[in-house]
Amino acid sequence: MPKVNIAKKSTDTDMTPFVDIAFLILSFFIMATKFKPAEAVPIDTPNSVSSQKLPENDAVMISIDKDDKVYFSIMAKNEPQIAKDIIKSAAEARNIPVTDAQADGYFPGDMIGVPFSKLGAFLALPADQKKAYVQEGIPIKDSANNELYYWIAATRTHFAGKPLKYLIKGDNVAKYPAFKAVIDALKKNDEQKYNLVTMPQAAPAGTELWKERNSQPEAKQ
């Protein structure tokens, strides 16, 4: 009977290419990752089909958290001085001045959510205490004492002649009256164009927008 010789094949696999790919992917993710900036106040924004990118400079952001508290932040990483000027003149407009040393405690992008009466003390806090400080929100409810109005007025003066965007970032469960109060403060300053911050989502299938986007992939609304 003829013997069938089955060649003994090694069950070893050379893992080197596998490891190569794994580390390639790893390096890609390490480089591509942009960590979420630590937020003092978590805000869960709604989704929208909009595809415009969020500007990082020359913008002010008005945030509304889930308890309808309003925060103001100046997005001017290029020019930190402008943010300090805004703080000083906004506080001066309310006759509760902030000293230079106190204003130095502000870094662009930080959220301010205190009334002017507590602003100086809040800014002077060291960074770690600032994070732990529970801010009560900028008073906006009472239209006669809408402090956001002064913030926007000061911003307008200091950004005069530059493109400035008003970003409104609201939490899913924030109530509409808070949003309306923010809009009212902006309207009082003659500002009618705003950008609402949302998370992207795909256009629902079958709708007109979906048809348009799928027929011409480059088309951006």
Next chain:
Amino acid sequence: MASLDTGDGGGGHKKGPGVKKAKKLSTRVDMTPMVDLGFLLITFFIFTSTMSSPTTMDLNMPKDTDKKEEETKVKMSGALTIMVGKDNNLFYYEGELTNENASSAFKTSSFKEIRDVIIKKKKEVESRYVTDEACEAKAKAEGKNPNDCRQKDFFVLIKPTEEANYKNVIDLLDEMTINKVARYALLEPFETEKELISATEGASPAPAATPAQ
């Protein structure tokens, strides 16, 4: 095997009798823990990376004015009013709400159904369109789609009540973009509308319930 082949075993040379034999240590490295760690890190970075950065949507509000002639005029036949109540309830009516038609025109809806309502109303307005050359010429001159003129009488009024939340408003504004509604506005509900909403909410707590017609 998960190992690096260093190609040893090429045969040792003969050593003299006095030479001590060095113990042969394998130069193979077990790569399994390295692979484990590699994939662990990949998983970590995949989860923490923010691939989808936030986007923004435009909102343009009209200037507040006291002058009658500066106000935007809306044709009642092409108007659709959508109100947002509490617990994500929507209410809508077409055209004008009068005392006579309040019970039949005022309808309850939800976010699932509202898209069909908007599309239906838009189609209805478009079907009534009579060619308006001035509008089409203007659209062409401005580089816009002349087909937008077909819906020039269509106007959606979004009226959130005090109980509406921010997400509802964004969802409705988004619905305008999704359905390509060219003209819409965000306004305050009238007192009569507020009363109707609270009456309906009080009468039928179930969101799906539609008033009898």
